[in-house]
Amino acid sequence: MPKHPVSTFLGLVGILAIPVMVPTTSAFAAKALTTADTDKDGTLEKAEVDAAAGDLFDKLDKEKDGKLSKAEVGTRLSKADFAAADADHDGTLTKDEYIAAVDSAFKAADADGDGKVEAKELKSKAGRSLTRLISF
Template structure:
């Protein structure tokens, strides 16, 4: 196999892994790079469906003890204690996936001041956008 073909397969495999399983952010991300990582339909914005896919994968990655919830230790500071209380309507001190995704949706809405249902790089660079990215990184 030539180096060119081998490189093409490696690039294809990398592209497939990004499309099939949204990648998690290794470090704080700018709005523009976040859009590139999350925007599966390549429209230069991210919608709730795209954010929810990444958030769901993030929840699954963080949920280490297989109890179906995230506790403060598993959340690793993504939400403050007050944020956990706000996102935890059953007051059990943990967030199940539904509660976690509701918190993500709330942050998405806060980062979408024009209420168009999408976030661009500028909106993701806002304080509310950065709060959203912190939750799904």
């Protein structure tokens, strides 16, 4: 018989209660799914992606002038992608220009073309590009 059977028992329960750590390899994609997947069906639809992109645009637009400078976009878009998204070539992205870029990233990420980006599609290169454009 242990000296303190109750505390021994509680100690054992404590050890068993330690949560099993989930691998973090897809943590970024998972975060995009949890924040943007508003209907919680495990996939991102275009409307959800557009809404998340709009929210992110507002967060990134520090001066609230309705435009994102290259500095505000940071590494979310490559130089070439920023230039491609900047339809009127004024060196900034309006929300429409940003959403249009997000829509092409969405199409690129939706490898099977079913109009939804699933968790496995989010993990692809195109999926990670999309993730950068919609999660803070």
